[in-house]
Amino acid sequence: SLVLCSKGIPQTLAAFGLEGFLDGAGCKLVFYLHRVARGVSLSTTCLLGGFQAIKLCPSISRWMELQIRSPKCIVFCCFLCWALHLVVHSYIVRYITGPVNSKNKSMDKIYLYCSSPIPGRLVFSVMAVIFLFMDGMCLALMVWTSGSMVLVLHRHKQRVQHIRSCSLSPRTSHETRATHTILSLVSMFVSFHALAAILSYWITQIQNPSHWLRSISALVASGFPT
Numbered sequence: 001s002l003v004l005c006s007k008g009i010p011q012t013l014a015a016f017g018l019e020g021f022l023d024g025a026g027c028k029l030v031f032y033l034h035r036v037a038r039g040v041s042l043s044t045t046c047l048l049g050g051f052q053a054i055k056l057c058p059s060i061s062r063w064m065e066l067q068i069r070s071p072k073c074i075v076f077c078c079f080l081c082w083a084l085h086l087v088v089h090s091y092i093v094r095y096i097t098g099p100v101n102s103k104n105k106s107m108d109k110i111y112l113y114c115s116s117p118i119p120g121r122l123v124f125s126v127m128a129v130i131f132l133f134m135d136g137m138c139l140a141l142m143v144w145t146s147g148s149m150v151l152v153l154h155r156h157k158q159r160v161q162h163i164r165s166c167s168l169s170p171r172t173s174h175e176t177r178a179t180h181t182i183l184s185l186v187s188m189f190v191s192f193h194a195l196a197a198i199l200s201y202w203i204t205q206i207q208n209p210s211h212w213l214r215s216i217s218a219l220v221a222s223g224f225p226t
Contacts, residue, residue: 003038003225006030011218024097027114032092039085039134042224044147045189046138047077053145057152083140088130124204135197139190146186192223 010030094117157175199217203209
């Protein structure tokens, strides 16, 4: 909800032609909240898959011994996610300068309602590596935990196949429906996030990105939290 509100409301106002509705502090706050909320939503979704896999997979549960203590670990891990992203994205307070500067567009990266100075190559490279590593690690863990759950469900289905073979019910098994749900969700999450990351990188490489490109990027970026 925080991702959608912090990005969607200003984007919608700017799309309808409203200008200058945010001052410098407002721009910093909106961008900071959006980046933090985006990172937390991805991290907590990854955590959710991880704890589900821990409870579902016997081998993982015995190895980590977290099946009983997992509620405490969930609270602690969520706190770490918030603290990590609050610190990592603190650069935005300095990076976002305020409303669109129409007098010096050559030195600013112009957004629909705010602007920021174009970062140096070294700063941009360091930031890109940090965020690529964090997002890539979350997506990789999400895929791994989803694959583990699908494998456990498949093995369970094979074990009880002889019991269900005696039943005349033609309905799809619970394991099959759960597998389809897991695969659909993880495919949507990874696809939306990967496409949003590609569009965001593309926008950073263009001096003045078009209105359509920025709008499409914002729409795609809202797909993951939605």
